[in-house]
Amino acid sequence: xxxxxxxxxxxxxxxxxxxxxxxxxxxxxxxxxxxxxxxxxxxxxxxxxxxxxxxxxxxxxxxxxxxxxxxxxxxxxxxxxxxxxxxxxxxxxxxxxxxxxxxxxxxxxxxxxxxxxxxxxxxxxxxxxxxxxxxxxxxxxxxxxxxxxxxxxxxxxxxxxxxxxxxxxxxxxxxxxxxxxxxxxxxxxxxxxxxxxxxxxxxxxxxxxxxxxxxxxxxxxxxxxxxxxxxxxxxxxxxxxxxxxxxxxxxxxxxxxxxxxxxxxxxxxxxxxxxxxxxxxxxxxxxxxxxxxxxxxxxxxxxxxxxxxxxxxxxxxxxxxxxxxxxxxxxxxxxxxxxxxxxxxxxxxxxxxxxxxxxxxxxxxxxxxxxxxxxxxxxxxxxxxxxxxxxx
Numbered sequence: 001x002x003x004x005x006x007x008x009x010x011x012x013x014x015x016x017x018x019x020x021x022x023x024x025x026x027x028x029x030x031x032x033x034x035x036x037x038x039x040x041x042x043x044x045x046x047x048x049x050x051x052x053x054x055x056x057x058x059x060x061x062x063x064x065x066x067x068x069x070x071x072x073x074x075x076x077x078x079x080x081x082x083x084x085x086x087x088x089x090x091x092x093x094x095x096x097x098x099x100x101x102x103x104x105x106x107x108x109x110x111x112x113x114x115x116x117x118x119x120x121x122x123x124x125x126x127x128x129x130x131x132x133x134x135x136x137x138x139x140x141x142x143x144x145x146x147x148x149x150x151x152x153x154x155x156x157x158x159x160x161x162x163x164x165x166x167x168x169x170x171x172x173x174x175x176x177x178x179x180x181x182x183x184x185x186x187x188x189x190x191x192x193x194x195x196x197x198x199x200x201x202x203x204x205x206x207x208x209x210x211x212x213x214x215x216x217x218x219x220x221x222x223x224x225x226x227x228x229x230x231x232x233x234x235x236x237x238x239x240x241x242x243x244x245x246x247x248x249x250x251x252x253x254x255x256x257x258x259x260x261x262x263x264x265x266x267x268x269x270x271x272x273x274x275x276x277x278x279x280x281x282x283x284x285x286x287x288x289x290x291x292x293x294x295x296x297x298x299x300x301x302x303x304x305x306x307x308x309x310x311x312x313x314x315x316x317x318x319x320x321x322x323x324x325x326x327x328x329x330x331x332x333x334x335x336x337x338x339x340x341x342x343x344x345x346x347x348x349x350x351x352x353x354x355x356x357x358x359x360x361x362x363x364x365x366x367x368x369x370x371x372x373x374x375x376x377x378x379x380x381x382x383x384x385x386x387x388x389x390x391x392x
Contacts, residue, residue, distance in 0.1 A: 008084050080104045142366070
């Protein structure tokens with residue numbers, strides 16, 4: 001449903017590291033007709049961002065600046081009611097995210113974020129899915145590297161396979177890049193809240209239900225070496241496989257019996273040992289306040305890789321799909337996964353919701369469920385590749 005609002009898009013958190021990259025992307029690629037504004041709690045910092053955007057695009061000198069804070073519900077209500085779509089980059093979302101979701105669900109405003117925090121996503125579904133469904137709002141979490149290329153890459157792969165047959169898809173991730181302070185803080189906080197997350201996840205499972213006429217589940221392969229990809233496949237417990245399975249549960253095209261497995265590709269045994277050791281140390285350190293605080297001091301929120309460092313970033317995700325006697329290998333690839341491409345995915349998701357003809361959905365929905373092929377086409381035009389490598 002097209003909403004009559006003052007702005008097509010409002011970007012909340014425009015002064016943060018990823019927020020500024022998203023603002024720059026919109027300034028360069030949003031188009032002359034885009035009506036958008038910047039929102040945040042510091043008018044002075046917003047003015048500085050606007051000035052930098054005006055250097056990229058003189059038209060941005062007139063961008064409206066909206067004062068809003070996560071602790072000020074009326075300000076968030078005003079932002080939500082002024083926009084067709086709200087983008088937020090303000091994390092960690094489990095700490096700062098809920099008030100804006102609440103405002104958008106109440107106002108019938110579409111919402112996108114770049115969270116990779118499973119507890120936050122499940123909690124928002126429990127609290128606001130029904131209200132958003134009633135108001136017509138599309139609440140779309142995980143619109144950055146978590147989980148757009150994985151969710152849409154799996155959807156792209158499924159469409160290359162026969163219909164109405166059991167399907168098996170495996171995703172194998174390779175990436176190179178650096179992380180920001182915001183990413184570090186969100187990851188450490190999520191690891192420190194595993195007990196709370198477990199409770200929230202169980203409650204969602206009890207309430208959500210699952211398709212009664214189709215089966216959707218996980219592939220349970222452990223650590224293994226695969227000659228066909230020339231690498232170790234390490235089970236990757238990110239939010240991405242959860243999002244993919246929710247897309248499969250919502251869309252009949254995934255077949256009568258769909259199973260998905262998600263893995264990190266590691267070429268060398270030494271790298272594998274270092275990865276497993278580092279992950280275990282990070283997980284353990286996140287459980288105790290003294291070590292958690294030391295981890296958080298490694299990089300402050302707002303800090304991130306330089307433009308030169310981001311230019312060296314890359315990602316490739318191989319999807320191997322099987323069904324109906326057919327096997328297909330597909331790949332999604334692009335540049336810097338954490339920031340350059342994440343800003344692109346987030347901004348294009350908002351533009352897609354604002355302007356494209358999409359399936360009618362509402363409530364807390366996945367990227368594939370809400371935007372599907374329309375978002376794939378947008379990202380392809382902007383340099384993210386979705387391609388079939390082999391089909392037999």
